Structures are given as C-alpha cells and as structure tokens.
Amino acid sequence: MARTMKAAIPDRSADAEVDVSMTVNGEAVSRSVSVRMLLSDFLRHELGLTGTHVGCEHGVCGCCTVLLNGRAGRSCLTLAVQANGYDIRTIESVAAADGTLHPVQQAFKECHGLQCGYCTPGMVMNIVARFEEPGKLDLSDEGIRDLLSGNLCRCTGYLNIIAAVRRAAELLGRA
Amino acid sequence: MKPSIFGYQAPTSIDEAISILAGDPDAVVLAGGQTLLPAMNFRAANPSTLVDIQHVADLRGIEVGADVIVVKAMTRHREFELDAEVARVNPLVAEVMQHVAHVPIRNRGTVVGSLCHADPSAEMPLLLVLLGGSVIAQGPSGQREIAAEDFFQSFLTTARERDEIITEARFPVLSKGAGWAFDEVTRRHGDYAIVGVGCVLSLDDGGRASRVQLAACGIADTPVRLNEAENTLTGTVLGASDLDAAVAASAAAVTQPDETHVSQTYRRRALGTLIRRMVTTAAQRATQMETA
The missing domain is CATH 3.30.465.10 (Uridine Diphospho-n-acetylenolpyruvylglucosamine Reductase; domain 3)
Structure with missing residues (x-):
C-alpha cells in the first residue's frame, strides 16, 4: 500500500492564457496564448513566420530583431502579450510580394553580406529600421559598426556587411 | 531558455498597479523588460506575477x-x-x-x-x-x-x-556654462562598463574650478560619487599635479574585488585614466561654453 497518495493529474495546465491581438506584416491576428510566450515564439510557432530567427534568447545575438511600432526590438525579450495592440513587422514583409528584394536585401546579395544567413533577418530588420528614420545616416566605418553592434555574425567577419550597408544607402539614395 | 510560469496583470492606473504589488510580495513590475526578461529566460528571476505598467x-x-x-x-x-x-x-x-x-x-x-x-x-x-x-x-x-x-x-x-x-x-539640468564628459572602459561596445566615469564642472573667471562633480560606476557595489577627488580639484586650475592628486584621492573608492578577467588594480588604473580624461574634456568644454 502506498504511503502517500499520488497527486491527481490536473485537468488543465497551470499556465495562464491570455488573448492577444496585433497587426503582423499588415495583417490583423488574434490568438489565445500562454502569458509566458515570447514574441519570437508567437511569430514562429503561432503564425508560422519562421524568418525571425532565435539565437541566444537573452538579447545578445540580435537574430530575432523585428520592428515594433516601427522601431527595432528584440522579439525574444518581449512577451507576446506585451505586444498586444502593436504593429509588428518581420523579415517576411521586407521583399515585395513578387519576390523583388528590398534594397537592403539586394545590397547584402551583391556584397556577399551573408554566408549561412542565420543572423541576416535580424541584421536586415535593424538596418531597415535605421534607414526608415529621418535625418542623415552616419556611413563612416564607425557609424556603421555602431549600427551593427547589436547583431552578431559568426561567418562573414562583418566587412561585407559594412559594405552592404553602404551599398544599400546608394540604392536608396541615402549615401 | 523560456521563463517559468507566472501571472500577468496590465493595470491602467498607478493605484491599481500598487494594489497588485501590495497584495502579492512576489509580484514584479515589468517596464521595458530588457533586463527582467533575460533574467526570466535564464530562470534567474521567477516572479509570481508581472505587473506590466506600459498601459498606465x-x-x-x-x-x-x-x-x-x-x-x-x-x-x-x-x-x-x-x-x-x-x-x-x-x-x-x-x-x-x-x-x-x-x-x-x-x-x-x-x-x-x-x-x-x-x-x-x-x-x-x-x-x-x-x-x-x-x-x-x-x-x-x-x-x-x-x-x-x-x-x-x-x-x-x-x-x-x-x-x-x-x-x-x-x-538635474546642467548649470549655465558647465562642461561635461562621460566615457567608460568595456571589452566590447555596448557591454556593461568595467569602469565608467562622468564629470560635470564649472570654471570661474580665472579658469579655476568653482564646482566639480565626479562619479564612477563599476568600482564598488553601487555607483560612487568621488567626493575626495571633487574636493581636491575644486579651486584648482585642473593642472597635471591637481589631476594626480585627484586620482590618488579616489584610489580607495575602488572596492570591487579581483574577478576572473579584471583585477582590482586594473580597475583602479582605469579609474585614474578616465578621471584625467573626463576632467580635461569637461574643462575644455566649459572653456568653449564661456567663449561661445
């Protein structure tokens, strides 16, 4: 005879759920998700937008960078519920519907700004956000390195990415 | 690397947020989350409830x-x-x-x-x-x-x-004509400082420092106001020997013990170098403000 009773299996998870609604790449979405679901997982697992990559999950690598109300931010350091009511843009929204690359993507292609491509979505979103800000861009080596400092790349050695930022500025008439 | 289970509240007033905190000793305020969420992803922080104040x-x-x-x-x-x-x-x-x-x-x-x-x-x-x-x-x-x-x-x-x-x-705002400077030593751009120093100072008509504010981070268990160095520099023309005296006067403020990558001696030397540079830069800017 067992000395203690086994705990009954709960009939539902203790993980609280919450309704979230936001606009993702121009489309209104609503889901009921765990309050502890990260925005990165919401995009990837709930919406199937796997272009947003997940590297470190503590804000260091920058792979998961998306635009939150037009500003670059870490989707791994944002809960899905925090983004309730936000306008979110991911890498899937950057190229045109017919597949024509965005000038930043075109510049990465021309300058060999990627090898394995894992960091590229975060890089592109971060750069696109800066290019959408008004005012003069700092296209010095130091200025571009500062722009890229929150995104890690383990393949390229960064020089081709720096070149790609300059090329993108040319393509966008911002050089 | 996912946070453990927690509750979530999104109050729309300060009073509502305070009453949630008062009713739950393990509830934690969530603002931008750029420190709290990594800590939760590591499970170094396990709040019972997050009180998201972004809607207040x-x-x-x-x-x-x-x-x-x-x-x-x-x-x-x-x-x-x-x-x-x-x-x-x-x-x-x-x-x-x-x-x-x-x-x-x-x-x-x-x-x-x-x-x-x-x-x-x-x-x-x-x-x-x-x-x-x-x-x-x-x-x-x-x-x-x-x-x-x-x-x-x-x-x-x-x-x-x-x-x-x-x-x-x-x-506080800076007083009229005050010079300012901040810099830090880090292993990578964007990291927390190994040592950081900030300076705000004002010069009188004779080029002497009438008021000096100096503070450092990374040297103790809190940010530190370097009162001894401030007192040493006040009333001087901020020359090389004055800076030497200020650096010597601030050495004891470094109490952070030796760590794997940074010894206490290194921090003390970095502090001295930054004090010299920041005081000099702030003084130059104060002079420029006067002549501008």
Whole structure:
C-alpha cells in the first residue's frame, strides 16, 4: 500500500492564457496564448513566420530583431502579450510580394553580406529600421559598426556587411 | 531558455498597479523588460506575477523644467537620448546614452527600469548619482522622494519597498556654462562598463574650478560619487599635479574585488585614466561654453 497518495493529474495546465491581438506584416491576428510566450515564439510557432530567427534568447545575438511600432526590438525579450495592440513587422514583409528584394536585401546579395544567413533577418530588420528614420545616416566605418553592434555574425567577419550597408544607402539614395 | 510560469496583470492606473504589488510580495513590475526578461529566460528571476505598467498613461513621457528633467517610469532609453529639449539643458545625457547597450535594446528598455535594477556597472545609476538627482517612490501610503545616494544601497539593491513603484526619476539640468564628459572602459561596445566615469564642472573667471562633480560606476557595489577627488580639484586650475592628486584621492573608492578577467588594480588604473580624461574634456568644454 502506498504511503502517500499520488497527486491527481490536473485537468488543465497551470499556465495562464491570455488573448492577444496585433497587426503582423499588415495583417490583423488574434490568438489565445500562454502569458509566458515570447514574441519570437508567437511569430514562429503561432503564425508560422519562421524568418525571425532565435539565437541566444537573452538579447545578445540580435537574430530575432523585428520592428515594433516601427522601431527595432528584440522579439525574444518581449512577451507576446506585451505586444498586444502593436504593429509588428518581420523579415517576411521586407521583399515585395513578387519576390523583388528590398534594397537592403539586394545590397547584402551583391556584397556577399551573408554566408549561412542565420543572423541576416535580424541584421536586415535593424538596418531597415535605421534607414526608415529621418535625418542623415552616419556611413563612416564607425557609424556603421555602431549600427551593427547589436547583431552578431559568426561567418562573414562583418566587412561585407559594412559594405552592404553602404551599398544599400546608394540604392536608396541615402549615401 | 523560456521563463517559468507566472501571472500577468496590465493595470491602467498607478493605484491599481500598487494594489497588485501590495497584495502579492512576489509580484514584479515589468517596464521595458530588457533586463527582467533575460533574467526570466535564464530562470534567474521567477516572479509570481508581472505587473506590466506600459498601459498606465501617467507613467509616460519626459518633462523638462527649469532645474530638473522628469523622466517617467515608462520612458524608453531612446526617447531620453533623442529628446531635443533634454539635449539642450543637459548634453551629458546623449553622451552617456551612446554607451547603453545597442539601439534595439534602448528602443525597449526604460531609464527608470535600469535605475531600479541598480547594476553598479550600469550608466543610468551613475548619471543619477553624478547629477545629484532623485527618484519618486509611490506606495500604498503615498509618495516619497529618495535622493540618488540613498536610493542605491548595494549590488542590485535599492531603497524601493516591494509595494512601491518608482514613478519617475529627476535628473538635474546642467548649470549655465558647465562642461561635461562621460566615457567608460568595456571589452566590447555596448557591454556593461568595467569602469565608467562622468564629470560635470564649472570654471570661474580665472579658469579655476568653482564646482566639480565626479562619479564612477563599476568600482564598488553601487555607483560612487568621488567626493575626495571633487574636493581636491575644486579651486584648482585642473593642472597635471591637481589631476594626480585627484586620482590618488579616489584610489580607495575602488572596492570591487579581483574577478576572473579584471583585477582590482586594473580597475583602479582605469579609474585614474578616465578621471584625467573626463576632467580635461569637461574643462575644455566649459572653456568653449564661456567663449561661445
């Protein structure tokens, strides 16, 4: 005879759920998700937008960078519920519907700004956000390195990415 | 690397937020989340409930007054960095902000959140201590103002009570003609400082320092106001021997013990180098302000 009773299996998870609604790449979405679901997982697992990559999950690598109300931010350091009511843009929204690359993507292609491509979505979103800000861009080596400092790349050695930022500025008439 | 289970509340008023905190000792305020969420992803932090204050309208914005800049609890680093009025009355803010993590982190992280986290290597606590600022804490029994030097008590520890919200931070403006400077030593751009030093000073008509404010981060379990070095420099022309004396006077302020990558001796030398550079830069700027 067992000395203690086994705990009954709960009939539902203790993980609280919450309704979230936001606009993702121009489309209104609503889901009921765990309050502890990260925005990165919401995009990837709930919406199937796997272009947003997940590297470190503590804000260091920058792979998961998306635009939150037009500003670059870490989707791994944002809960899905925090983004309730936000306008979110991911890498899937950057190229045109017919597949024509965005000038930043075109510049990465021309300058060999990627090898394995894992960091590229975060890089592109971060750069696109800066290019959408008004005012003069700092296209010095130091200025571009500062722009890229929150995104890690383990393949390229960064020089081709720096070149790609300059090329993108040319393509966008911002050089 | 996912957070453990927690509850979530999104109050729309300060009173509502305080009552949630008062009713649950393990509830934690969530502002920008740029420190709290990594800690939760690592499961170093396990709050019972997150009190998300982003929907409290009274906690947003920056107010620039005659003497002080009021930064409300939900103000992001990037807003403080780019505010033209802030830059006009206190150009030190933008200079310090260049060293706070990276733009995507500054877009989300909040100034007051960084103060409440109270990392002794972080820039925002140093800025508040350097300027002699304060915070407003609001709890069930009302509001109180806490001076920066009383707020930062120890490593990641502040004078805030568990049921209080820091509703705003108050950063003094620079006095007319004052020079300023901030720089830090880090292994990588955007890291927490190994040592950081900020300086604000004013010169009299004879080129002597009439007022000197110096503070450092990364050298002790809180940001430190370098009072001895300030006293040593006040009334001098800030020459090489005056700087030597100030550096010698601040050596004892370094109490952070040896760590794997950084010895106490290294920190002390970095502190001395930064004091010399920051005082010199601030003095040059004060001179430029006079002649401008």
